[in-house]
Amino acid sequence: xxxxxxxxxxxxxxxxxxxAAVERAYQKDIQAAYKVNDREKVRDLKESQHWEVAxxxxxxxxHLSKQxxxxxRKLRVPVPHRTTSDPDGDEFWxxxxxxxxxxxxxxxxxDLRLAIRNEVKERHEMKSRWIVWMSAxxxxxxxxxxxxxxxxxxx
Numbered sequence: 787x788x789x790x791x792x793x794x795x796x797x798x799x800x801x802x803x804x805x806a807a808v809e810r811a812y813q814k815d816i817q818a819a820y821k822v823n824d825r826e827k828v829r830d831l832k833e834s835q836h837w838e839v840a841x842x843x844x845x846x847x848x849h850l851s852k853q854x855x856x857x858x859r860k861l862r863v864p865v866p867h868r869t870t871s872d873p874d875g876d877e878f879w880x881x882x883x884x885x886x887x888x889x890x891x892x893x894x895x896x897d898l899r900l901a902i903r904n905e906v907k908e909r910h911e912m913k914s915r916w917i918v919w920m921s922a923x924x925x926x927x928x929x930x931x932x933x934x935x936x937x938x939x940x941x
Contacts, residue, residue, distance in 0.1 A: 801842060801845055802846070805842045805846070808839055809835070809839060847882070848885065850895070857902055858898055858902055868888065878891055
């Protein structure tokens with residue numbers, strides 16, 4: 787945990803470290819409870835683990851959604867809007883039960899990612915068309931320069 791604070795790492799890496807740390811910490815306690823055959827403690831620990839893992843996963847989903855929205859806005863790609871304030875009633879957005887943050891659903895994330903890819907592909911195709919014409923023009927200018935050089939020395 788100390789290294790996490792002093793090493794400048796991307797937020798997603800830190801969140802994934804947190805997720806792994808939560809899972810590791812609970813697994814040790816769950817294994818100990820299994821050894822003494824304390825089923826109630828195992829159940830309580832698994833419920834606590836589930837709650838804490840869900841909390842970190844919501845933070846990860848929120849962070850990834852913000853990154854995706856940043857890319858979409860930069861490329862001027864339409865972003866799906868929330869159609870309702872009901873966390874479970876929207877096909878593109880959901881609200882975290884623990885954090886309260888809104889983040890993209892799997893479908894919303896996939897649709898937005900596809901739209902971003904299509905926009906990047908279209909921009910790349912537009913640039914490649916210009917590159918073809920610029921290459922042809924450069925070749926034509928080079929040919930003309932070569933011909934002028936040959937005919938200029940002849941005369």
